[in-house]
Amino acid sequence: MTTFVDRVELHAAAGNGGHGCASVHREKFKPLGGPDGGNGGRGGDVILVVDQDVTTLLDYHHSPHRKATNGQPGAGDNRSGKDGQDLVLPVPDGTVVLDRDGNVLADLVGQGTTFVAGQGGRGGLGNAALASARRKAPGFALLGEPGEARDVVLELKTVADVALVGYPSAGKSSLISVLSAAKPKIADYPFTTLVPNLGVVTAGSTVYTVADVPGLIPGASQGRGLGLEFLRHVERCSVLVHVLDTATLESDRDPVSDLDVIEAELREYGAGLENRPRLVVLNKIDVPDGQDLADLVRPDLEERGYRVFEVSAVAHKGLKELSFALAELVAGARAAKPKEEATRIVIRPKAVDDSGFTVTREEDGIYRVRGEKPERWVRQTDFNNDEAVGYLADRLNRLGVEDELMKAGARSGDGVAIGPEENAVVFDWEPTMMAGAEMLGRRGEDHRLEAPRPAAQRRRDREAERDDAQRAYDDFEPF
Structure with a gap:
């Protein structure tokens, strides 16, 4: 049964926002109470947070689909919908978040990092x-x-100061068990260690962590054995310790050749491991x-420049010096x-000539509008x-979409798409939408809700209407 997982694909879905409410206040003796529709609630976020008590991604291996709750819709009487609850997912310290293309989105190191x-x-906004x-x-x-x-890949890279590397059965687990209080599995057969083990060591005033990485064999950097799965756990370690077996029973192996093989695998893997102390x-x-x-x-x-320590994990020899x-x-x-x-707050003001959207003509003749505001609207x-729809036309007109x-070069009858190709409104x-937008801007007006205008104001309005009618007549050109 799988007990340790250090790489999973997580399907995270945040909550949807609640719809706004269109409602009119109704009360006895108040027939025209006005709009009172409340706003919809915000959808919940999906948040990854580092938790020191979590050491594996096993939970997300069994349940990779996670969804936050939706916001509630608004209601009449100016009642706003309840916000959706955020979904907080604990992950181990050292978790790297990547997209499907392998691009790093976040490197979560340190308790509480989110x-x-x-x-x-x-x-959505209500009509109020x-x-x-x-x-x-x-x-x-x-x-x-x-x-x-969004689909993201979670990859765990152990956070430790020292990494013990070497062949299987070289005694790495035994060494970490006597240097620290860690209790890894120890047996007399290869590949006993199947998961990285962490131990805390105190030497004088310095406290550091040691990681026991599963054994490496020739070809580990290309995926042979367990090496490729766990070499990532060595990347964050500041110091590497070659644990060499002086009592191997294999005739074709000796400590020097073992060292050469492991060094070659570290160089092949890269990630700066060849330059670590x-x-x-x-x-x-x-x-x-x-x-x-x-x-x-x-x-x-020693001629190669290595500091060498002779130890016995069983007899507890040479451990203090090491x-x-x-x-x-x-x-x-x-x-x-x-x-x-x-932490510095960097403010990047928007350019003066940034309209917030773009208009491009595609090969099929469609004019595509892209921008945060138009797509959200x-x-x-x-x-x-x-x-x-009229309100949307108003907003697009005020933003300058019509002018652009x-x-x-758009002409009457040309296709216009707002949004990405896979989810656009065409x-x-x-x-004439420009003029129509101004007319649609008067949608929702109810003159019964207006206060009585003074006589002088009514007279000026009538005169303005006559002037507008006369100008329209003068500008009219018969076919």
Whole structure:
């Protein structure tokens, strides 16, 4: 049965926003109470958060589909819908979030670090919020936006200071069990360790963590054995320790050749492992002929520039010297790291000439409008309601979409698409929409809700209407 998983694909779906409500206040002796539709609630987010108590991605291996709750729709009497509840997913420290193309979206290191994997949809406005001096009784409301749905890959990379690397059965698990309080599985057969084990070591005033990585064999960087699955757990480690077996029973192996093989695999894997500080541990010197082999190969290893320690995990020999040497290397690696700067808020103001949308002509003659606002407005529009469509026309006109379409060469009857190709609203464009948008802007007006105008104001309005009619007559050209 699988108990450790360090790579999964997560299907995260945020909650949808609740729809706004179109309602008119009704009360005895108040026949014209006005609009009172409430706003829809916001959809819940899907949030990844680092939890030190979580050490595996096993839960998401069994249940990869996760969805936050939707926002509730608004109601009459100015009652807003309830917001959806955020879905918080705990992940181990050192989890890397990638998209399907392998691009890194976030590197979650440190307790409490968060990443929003799916953004909840906005709630739609009710007709009470849409009411204005020109549109006093809107007969429509905005729809809630759908929540963001995204597929991400979670990849765990162990966060440790020291990594023990070497052949299977070299004694790495035994070594970490005596250096720390970790209790890994130990047996006399290869590939006993199937998951990385972490242990905490205290040497003087330095406290550091040690990772026991499953055994490597030739070809591990290309996927042979378990190496490729777990070499990623070595990437974050500051110090590498080669654990070499001085009591191997295989005739074609010796500590020096084992070291050469592991070094070649680390170079092949890359990720900067070839440049990490390292030292060599000659293990099992308590075994017959183990000490003799250690004495034989030690001069050769020291000539290559390695610091060599002879230890016995079983007999507890040489452990104190090794732990303090590791503490010295870890302290040096920590001091060499650049200090983290205080968080700075970077403000990037929008360019003065940035309209917030683009209009492009595609090969099939369609004019495509892309931009955050136009696409959001389309998603929020109920196309079964004429007033809502008129309100959308108003907004697009005020944003300048009509003008840009004309500049791009659009003509009457040309197709216009708002949004991405896979989810766009397509319509036949009419240049008269510019004038029509101004007319549609008067949708929702109810003169019965207007206060009585003074006589002088009514007279000026009648004169303005006569002047408009006269200008329209003078500009009329018969066919």
